[in-house]
Amino acid sequence: MAPIVRFAPSPTGDLHIGSARTALFNWLYAKHTGGQFLLRIEDTDAERSTTAAIDAIYEGLRWLGLAWHGDAVLQSKRAPRHREVVEAMLAAGNAYRCYCSPADLEEMRAQQKAGGLPMRYDGRWRDRDPADAQAGVKPVIRLKAPRTGETLIADQVQGDVRFAAEQLDDMVLLRGDGSPTYMLAVVVDDHDMDITHIIRGVDHLNNAARQMQIYLAMGWRVPVFAHIPLIHGPDGAKLSKRHGAQGVMEYEKLGYRPEAMRNYLAKLGWAHGDDEIFSTDQTIQWFDLPGIGRSAARFDYDKLRSLNGHYIQSADPAQLATEVLARVPRLPELDPAFAGQTIALHPQAAARIRTLIPDLAKRAKDMNELASNAAPFALAGPLPVDAKAEALLKPEARALLGRLVPVLSAVNDWSVTALDAAVRTLAEAESLKLGDVAQPMRAALTGRTTSPGVFEVLVALGRNEGLARLRAQAR
RNA sequence: GCUCCCUUCGUCUAUCGGAAAGGACGCCAGGUUUUCAACCUGGAAAGACGGGUUCGACUCCCGUAGGGAGCGCCA
Known part of the structure; x- marks a missing residue:
């Protein structure tokens, strides 16, 4: 089965x-x-x-x-069935009515605690005549649990765990108002649902021993237990x-x-x-x-985060791009840096994100980071320049950008390799390292100090937008 | 207080009586590099403690300490 x-x-x-x-x-x-x-x-x-x-x-x-x-099964709807089971237990002598008031129980526990005894219901109404009850007390129905022996839980995770009968008291099955308790309801429902394996937190391990009493009293097949750590x-x-x-x-x-x-x-x-x-x-x-x-x-x-980063990188690029586009508009509520901003996607957002997504994915550990890093390419309106990027755009850097623009304008083949070659040539001519040119470019193109490779960015933005962003910061 | 459970690097874990105790995250160093990442290489880092059992214990048993859970007419 x-x-x-x-x-x-x-x-x-x-x-x-x-x-x-x-x-x-x-x-x-x-x-x-x-x-x-x-x-x-x-x-x-x-x-x-x-x-x-x-x-x-x-x-x-x-x-x-x-x-x-x-x-889904709603336990609350099954109260009649739970009561039915209790009636059967009552009839079989496996349960009894207890007329203790809450005050009685409180007093009992207080005494047990004071005496260093385990706090358990003492079974005082097990064999007592209901006629002794105080008027007006609605009885609860308790399980008549065995008073000797032990209960073995052959747990698939915890191993064999034994509980002495003295540890288990006569738990309440039906409350004074006739409603079933959790302890009763789980067992009845698990049985009726034909549950074969109960996998749950160890916080229920002690409960398992109590629940076992109900299975035994009803003669039901006991499921396999597996109590997993918290x-x-x-x-x-x-x-x-x-x-x-x-x-x-x-x-x-x-x-x-x-x-x-x-x-x-x-x-x-x-x-x-x-x-x-x-x-x-x-x-x-x-x-x-x-x-x-x-x-x-x-x-x-x-x-x-590390695992999440791995899954971002290995996700299907098209699917990932779609998710990013859906998340960018949520940025104001997800990323404090965008709080209060109005988000409008650029008409070219989808196309740009799609070409940049493999590069973007390597730089993000979570989808919010990814969306945030995608924002300079996805949003309409003027490009915001953050403080660090601003600091990079010193006068010399702006002048350099001014010399770069005509060079790039002359590039016919708007591709990573051609752009790369053009910029390298300029850098060499000015005895600069590639990075000296790339960083100001990045600041101008993205408004940030970190981003995908600048040539990839230029390609994704396209000739017009790419040059426009450079011109905007050049002097 | 009583009952039950747990205990290997900082963290998640492998080990199922015989290994130099392995991997991963994080950390440190180096490489690559247009930034940041990604990627590659190397490094530091562990059997809580005390007793047994055994030719031999991280592994089995007992105890101690520490941590957790439960002890409701809550679930």
Whole structure:
């Protein structure tokens, strides 16, 4: 039977980068084994779940390229089925009503903590007569868990992990208002969805032991567990807002490409020998549970950037050019240097970007950098000259440009080689190094001190625009 | 406090009892060069600590330290 896995996030904000990796691992496993990848939204907490957050999950998964099978299951819609299961457990004597008030429980925990005891429900209503209940208390329904023995989780990543029965208390299955708890809902849903492998964060490892009790009580087949390590911030602490971007779509805004994210996230906690860069197809082919490590990994932005740069360089040039053109207009919101500016694309923008894209791609680690570097060729209107370029355009440099313009005007074949030859000849005649001429040219042509090669730029701009930009700064 | 998990260069990792402990990012140096990159070459850099087991431990066991997770009528 082909495996069926699921990604089961709770919709409480953006799709977190850690959750995204969990989704990726599940997706990879399904792809690798020819199984199915399902999506279930754990929205049973009505107060925290919003439709915007659900949409954010869809958006994040789509951007990452992780397609799920069929429609997402909304856990909140399955409450009747969850109650039905609890009724069955009640009937079988595997669950019971507990009439403790919140105050009772609080007091119990306080005493346990004070006495250095583990904080667990003590099972006081296990065999007590409901007639003893205080009036007005709506009972919760608790699982009647075994009090002796141990629960074994044969985890595919963590190995065999044992929990003594004394560690596990009688957890709540149904709340006082009749709504199901998470612990109950996951098990029922995973069972009903025929989930064969549960791949999720280690923060659920302890839960697995509790959930196992429900599988056992219902006589259900227990899925294979694989609890993967968490991602920490660069400082080793839990990944949080102060570490920067957390939601996957924030990475899109920062200019990271989905294929780079997939590669980076896969490498975080999973390895295939010494391989560092692998396509999604290769990852699918290689991915397997035994390759997953057990220790938490720190998020390393430098490495992500490096990978992203690699994928920018190796992207299909035509596709990349299209993406750049689409991103340039977003620059005011993505790059502080363009904040507040009005963006208008030049009629020749597409053509220029297409010819310059291989050169541009080598100089960018993210799509925003790429768009920013493309701006001098993509934008309409007067060319802005930044401070460093301005500093380069000293009077002597402007005079040099003045002597260069007629030389270039005389070039018939507007090509890199011909232009190169012409400029070199001029440089030699003036006993200058090529760089002495190239830098002022660059400043005049792009308004910046770094750019693709000046001859490539001249070709991309075309004779008229190229000469016009030089003339504008010449004297 | 109790339970569970983790620990190889700064970071991500390879190693599955016998190697000079390998790769990648980052860093440093050099080469190439019209800038910046890209690219090429070289370099510094690691088995937390203490005990065992073994002819032999990074690898297996125990302990210590450090880190993480869980202990809800949250998910």
